[in-house]
Amino acid sequence: MTDARSIPVDPTSLERLAGQQLTYRNIDMSLPADAEAFFRADARGFLDSEPSAEVITATTAALEARRNIGVFEVGADEGALPVATVNSWVTPLTVPGGEVDMWAISSVTVSGTHRRRGIARALLEGELRAAASAGVPIAGLTVSEATIYGRYGFASAIPAARITVDTRRAGWAATAPAGRVEYIDKETLRDHLSTLHDVARTQRSGQIAGWKLRWDRVAGLTPDHPSAASVRGVRYLDEHGAVRGVMAYKLAEIPDTFRFEMTIFHISAVTSDALTALWGFALQHDLVDRISVDLRPIDDPLPWLVSDRRGVEVVVHDHGWLRILDVPAALSARTYRAPIDVVLRVVDSLGFAEGSWRLTVDDSIARVVPEADAAVDVVLDVAALSALYVGGVSAVQLRAAGLLDATAQVAASIDDAFRAAEAPLLGIWY
Structure with missing residues (x-):
């Protein structure tokens, strides 16, 4: 690298x-x-x-x-x-x-x-x-101001969900998985966050590698953490005693109520049982009326784990932004869910991705070659192609917004090929 x-x-x-x-x-x-x-x-x-x-x-x-x-x-x-x-x-x-x-x-x-x-x-x-x-072949960033980066060819490609739970209304309906949840100290929390992220980041598109300072901060081990003394951690061990999930959070009293809000800083789970167990711990915690967490995937199963999903508010927002620089290298680096054969005309004011490219996918493997003289099936800006890249944005939706020029059938075929099996996730800022 x-x-x-x-x-x-x-x-x-x-x-x-x-x-x-x-x-x-x-x-x-x-x-x-x-x-x-x-x-x-x-x-x-x-x-x-x-x-x-x-x-x-x-x-x-x-x-x-x-x-x-x-x-x-x-x-x-x-x-x-x-x-x-x-x-x-x-x-x-x-x-x-x-x-x-x-x-x-x-x-x-x-x-x-x-x-x-x-x-x-x-x-x-x-x-x-x-x-x-x-x-x-590709650049990426997370942004504090969303209006700046489109002019450089970046696009919001990895949306995230901000989830707020009214625990008394939502209740809990899921069956408890085998295994157990237990408290851990901050150093162990930091180590599990790092280790499990290394596994979890390979399970969904959109993730990047973490680094020590990131996990030190999440675990409340850095001098600049605003509420280091309040950070707590739990882990989930499966029925064989293997660590499959970890959660960092804090509790703060809701004024004049003797009840609490739980703010979850990070959840990392490498099995569905681990995620269910950690959500169950949070939603059934004594004296906790409200839970808030950000940077969850937009297909998080939580609304289906509770008794009343109206107690779970999910707000989707932009998070991970991507910018393709080398079209053949980027498109050939991933696999696809369906065959496709299209010629893409990519417009790039900075010139990196400019050109016409034939994308042919067979048995999920892509071949990308320049096609200067072929009839074009799709015209799109590099930002639109970057938005589609990891499989979290719909070509049909981009077409409806006027950001992708193609027939409805071609846009649907792009979705069939590009969409990831699970929603992309970027669970950290960088």
């Missing part, structure tokens, strides 16, 4: 920013002053509190594994905060039938003093050119 740190800064963005008297360069995280400046600028960009020295030290170790870039005023003093930041790394992205290398992009910030100067454009286009130069 490509090490993103080996890829130099993009020369086009370097030249564009230099024209504004801005320096665009890699950050050496082994230099304490650079590392602190990058992290403080990142915190400022996301409106977080000023990080303590302890938080900076804890975070720097994770950032050392990434390609960190800052934009500085020309002649800025050593240790000066960058006016913009971005970082990236290459991670496996689970797709139907396997994995593909993805250029993960994070820490995209521009200082409020330097807005409307094209810096974000230089950063994001620079990341895409860097990824393409490294031969990585």
Whole structure:
């Protein structure tokens, strides 16, 4: 797998920013002053509190594994905060039938003093050119502002569900699986979160590999966790004593009620029994009237496990965004649920995926070749193709929205081929 740190800064963005008297360069995280400046600028960009020295030290170790870039005023003093930041790394992205290398992009910030100067454009286009130069066929990110990234060819491809439960109304109707649920300490919670994610992420498309700092934070083991003392963990062991599920959560009293709300930070379950057992623990917990959790798959079975599904509110929202850079490499990296033979005309204003491509699928295996002279069956923007890629968005729906030009029959055949057996999931932010 490509090490993103080996890829130099993009020369086009370097030249564009230099024209504004801005320096665009890699950050050496082994230099304490650079590392602190990058992290403080990142915190400022996301409106977080000023990080303590302890938080900076804890975070720097994770950032050392990434390609960190800052934009500085020309002649800025050593240790000066960058006016913009971005970082990236290459991670496996689970797709139907396997994995593909993805250029993960994070820490995209521009200082409020330097807005409307094209810096974000230089950063994001620079990341895409860097990824393409490294031969990585797709880029991805999670976003705080959903209106920014479509202009660069990204699309919401992995929706997520935010679930809220009124436990007294919902009740519980499922049969308890064999096995047991038990409490665990935070270190064990962290280790199970990591281990089970490594298994669970291969079971649904859309997931990426985790990292230690992510699980330290979920388990309440980092100095910046806002409610570390409240974090609790349970695990599910099957009838043979194997750990098959884990859940991190906290409890907080609902004011003046002597009743509680459970906020679930993360659930990872590698069997349906494990998920049922963990949901059962939560919904039948003493004194808990309300449960909230985010980043669940949109086909989570919870509404079918309760007595009154009107006690379960499911709100679907965008979460994982993808951007195809290499059409043949991306489309041939996954399998398909039905045969298809179509010519796709892909429009890409940045040029990476531009062209006409014949996609032929036989026995779930894809063959993708350029077809400059063939009759076109589908015309779509690269963002629409990226939305379809992991099987969580409907081509029929995109056609109805005017984002895919094809007959109804062709759009339906794309759905038959592309849709994943289970809804894609991205259970973490990055």
